Amino acid sequence: MSKELISMLSSRLVAVISFFLALTLVKGFEGTIGVNYGTVANNLPPPAQVAHFLLESTVINRVRLFDANPEILRAFAHTGVAVTISVPNDQIPDLTKLNFAQQWVEDYIQPHTPATNIVRILVGNEVISTANKLLIVSLVTAMETLQTALVAASLDRRIQVSTPHSLGILSNSSPPSTGKFRQGYDTHVIKPLLSFLRDSNSPFMVNPYPFFDCSPDTLDYALFQPNAGVFDENTQLFYTNMLDAQLDAVFSAMKLLGFDDLEIVIAETGWPSMGDATQFGVDAKSAAEYNGNLMRHVTSGVGTPLMPNRTFETYIFALFNEDLKPGPTCERYFGLFRPDMTPVYDIGILRPTVAAAANIQHATCLLIITVGLLIIKNHG
Template structure:
């Protein structure tokens, strides 16, 4: 029985080892897997412990923070993990002033770089979807001013400036070839934003969530399962999963404005492991299926029908379950890990050596339990 137990737990590690090799062999930063490190919880471990765990025990190489908290930036010093920080939405109007931008860089970036590998600053999050006119008109000027401040500090070669968007920026998305940005925002906001990204060699960042767009009829399509797929008659291309369709809709919108040469980064995507009874596919099995298939897909080099032969820098939402997040139940259960840093489900995030050690430890514990309860432990052990 001991051999059977070891074999059972070893087989669970095969997927993790395969994924680890895939992540290791894909060249360049584009194929890397990151996590969104949200902190809307009252039970999370200290940042230094989290940084050490990610560095030593997981395949995660990139982390996105939703602020620029110095405690968190210090925690990731000397870990080599690439860190993305965020300027909160409410600071965007102030960031249009050069003196504010320079002071922000001086306070939040310069004390930590290069010890902490800060690679990108995001100006807000899903700003256009807020419908806040002041934030929207300030977005591109704030990005430009922040870039000027980075140049003055000689950090522009090390740190990119971008901003993530929800798919609400699209007015059309199906079929993917008809994707286009919302009228008004396309020429007045997104075209100058895309020009800025091209000039600074920075990516266009989006937050695609198949979970929020799926129904019982499209669940298989969202989870990368075998399904009937979707045919785009305009391009005669076939789609086997919803994420590809969402990304290609964004690509089509960018192409309409003449910016199909820019890289696309998946700033957020994920799947909850728990939710309300009325929601589709809210369980740990579906979450493991989506995120596991996601990781394999974006690092495979297959790309999408309109963007073949490429990988995507991808940030899974989220690192932890966050018990203080408002909204429906699912919002608090997007985490890959519980606050005690045990996996909610196994998708190969934990390094194979760590997972194998944990499996052997568990198998040993189970064997000891069996032997302790058997009337003749030595005879039982001999039979196994």
């Protein structure tokens, strides 16, 4: 075999392998990366169109809803997409009553399962951070009652029950090894909640947002960019990004209560692509850096300094820019996509076309056959 031919085949083989590695990395996001599908907007496409778009054009196969919208649940029927739905905060006190919980399951779950792959129900969102005493004291009982209703409907093995928390549940988070839950809530609410999650084999869910905690001096640290890092003297561990530090602070708080065996799921995190002129690091470039690096990091298997060799199920906020969200400008620009479903920036969410993949696969087969025949001819 000539050196020129070997060189040519080697170049083609390297190109093909590189392409397949890229496809593998993109495919690796599946099953781990989800998206929050918010609907606080008046210009979003119909749910059926959204479901088709996610299934056919993206690598996203997990979706979190902030309610149990029947039209959206029907749209995801027979897609296989794992859907997480939510009970609104104001329904939590009612959910402590078994008849209400059973009726809720009958109304919102049973008409859609198993056609729609509902995998988790979230009871409220950031309930402890609301400081609403009625909601807080009702939370764990509501989760237990909902679980009882799922057992009665033989859905408990299919559907988990959990609730997401803001990092406001921590009284201390820096350095990460000193993380602990707020006094009072730790033993009266969070410990029983963690016991319920362990007993029902459900994850502890958190909403970490480096965006809201960073300053101009820590922007690179928040964006997974090269930076000086943070050293935790207690553990002698070094942190190169803020998300790891936030997750390890939560882990330390859980460990303090004896629940370091529970899975942690990132229910919500993201970065806006536009904001007010007074804000720093609020642009499409920074959003692409955060969300792109986030996806690579949580799926890499590296884990965090205190939780090595883990991947984290992660839901990016949000699927679309939502024009009716209140608050500062940035609140309306967390979307990965515009309402017309064009990407705000490219982070590898969109799938390679089926045609391109098929062509490469065909080229690979031909290349392998060619190399094999040449080797046989040369050495036969």
